[in-house]
Amino acid sequence: xxxxxxxxxxxxxxxxxxxxxxxxxxxxxxxxxxxxxxxxxxxxxxxxxxxxxxxxxxxxxxxxxxxxxxxxxxxxxxxxxxxxxxxxxxxxxxxxxxxxxxxxxxxxxxxxxxxxxxxxxxxxxxxxxxxxxxxxxxxxxxxxxxxxxxxxxxxxxxxxxxxxxxxxxxxxxxxxxxxxxxxxxxxxxxxxxxxxxxxxxxxxxxxxxxxxxxxxxxxxxxxxxxxxxxxxxxxxxxxxxxxxxxxxxxxxxxxxx
Numbered sequence: 001x002x003x004x005x006x007x008x009x010x011x012x013x014x015x016x017x018x019x020x021x022x023x024x025x026x027x028x029x030x031x032x033x034x035x036x037x038x039x040x041x042x043x044x045x046x047x048x049x050x051x052x053x054x055x056x057x058x059x060x061x062x063x064x065x066x067x068x069x070x071x072x073x074x075x076x077x078x079x080x081x082x083x084x085x086x087x088x089x090x091x092x093x094x095x096x097x098x099x100x101x102x103x104x105x106x107x108x109x110x111x112x113x114x115x116x117x118x119x120x121x122x123x124x125x126x127x128x129x130x131x132x133x134x135x136x137x138x139x140x141x142x143x144x145x146x147x148x149x150x151x152x153x154x155x156x157x158x159x160x161x162x163x164x165x166x167x168x169x170x171x172x173x174x175x176x177x178x179x180x181x182x183x184x185x186x187x188x189x190x191x192x193x194x195x196x197x198x199x200x201x202x203x204x205x206x207x208x209x210x211x212x213x214x215x216x217x218x219x220x221x222x223x224x225x226x227x228x229x230x231x232x233x234x235x236x237x238x239x240x241x242x243x244x245x246x247x248x249x250x251x252x253x254x255x256x257x
Contacts, residue, residue, distance in 0.1 A: 004250040005202055006163070006221035007239065008032035008144070009231075010064055010113070012050035013041035013073075022232050027053050029235040031251045032060040032221060034111045034144070037092030040066030040074025044099065051096075052103040060251045061105050062144065063096035063134075065089050066113030074114035075181070082126065086133035093137050109163065109254075110134045111144035112151075120154070121146045121177050127154035135160055142254035147217040148176030148207060161254035164218030166201055168194045168238050169225055172209040176217070179210060191233040195241030198222055202247055220252040 011023040012035035020041070027033065033054045036042030042050075054061050066074030068088065080088065093110060100107050112120055112130060120127035127150055131143050135158070145151035147164035155162035169188045171179040179186040188194050201207060202222075206214040224235040239249065 003246070004248040005219060005242065006031050006060075006252040007224060007235070007249055008034055008062070008111070008165070008221050009224045009235065010034045010036070010111075012036045012046050012064075014046050015041060015043040015070070023050055024053060025232045026224065026235055027057040027059055029232075029239055030059060030224060031249050032062055032109065034062040034064035034109075034113075035096065036113070037063055037065050037096050039068045039088065039092055040070065040072075040113055044095070047096065047099045048103055051100050051105055055103055055105040060108050061096075061100050062109040062111050063093045063107050064111050064113050065092035065130075066116050069115075072115075074116065077115045077119060082129040085126070086129055086136075089130050089133040090137050093134050097138065107138070107141070109142040109144050109252075111165070117146065117151070118178065121149035121151050124150040124153045124157070127151045128158065131155060131158060131160065142252065144221060146176070146178075147219065148215055152218070156257060159256060161256055163220040163252040163254055165221045165223055166198075166207055166217065166219050167223045167225075168198050169230075169234055170223075172207050172215075174209050174211055174213050174215075176207055176209075176215050185210065188234075189230050191230060191237030194234045195237035198238050199241045199245045199247070202242070203245070218255065220255065 007030040
């Protein structure tokens with residue numbers, strides 16, 4: 001059983017005067033932050049503010065690129081040629097690196113967002129295109145992947161450093177992909193339920209699907225979404241449940257192979 005696990009949250013997802021989530025509260029609970037880069041959400045000011053808070057809290061900074069889809073919050077599937085997709089990833093990662101450096105931090109990992117992530121979880125060629133692009137900007141990046149999916153196949157083939165992720169507040173299909181948000185039960189809103197299921201999965205070293213199947217998985221980090229009303233409550237409950245189970249919180253180091 002793992003004795004430590006990383007907690008990550010997606011944040012920096014407001015833009016202009018519009019705010020989403022309580023990033024300040026989440027940054028006191030997580031060890032890694034995936035910060036939107038301005039395509040699906042976020043802007044230069046929100047990025048700087050969020051990254052500055054992450055530095056203050058000693059939270060690891062990650063770039064969180066998605067499709068260029070502010071209106072759809074990056075959750076609408078798009079057909080983008082791989083070459084253009086690679087430039088989209090480089091563009092967002094470059095912005096994240098620049099802003100992080102300006103506030104005394106650095107980008108240590110990358111995690112794909114929303115529909116881009118879901119499509120890459122089904123298509124290893126698409127995942128590899130995205131990750132090759134990111135690594136062409138910074139070959140030392142740790143790539144955060146959805147454990148047990150085509151994303152993991154891609155990083156294992158590339159041979160880069162990577163970290164396997166599971167979700168505290170999302171239900172799983174039997175192929176380790178996430179249940180579509182449009183379906184009942186896809187998103188878990190009860191903090192106690194989220195905490196208990198994460199302890200069960202970390203102890204088992206496996207994703208527990210909606211049907212009850214156990215899928216052995218690399219569990220290096222647990223995602224706590226920042227854009228739901230119960231986000232902070234779920235984060236507190238998951239952290240408390242892990243503490244009670246004797247599982248510590250620590251940034252992932254990254255693995256190879």
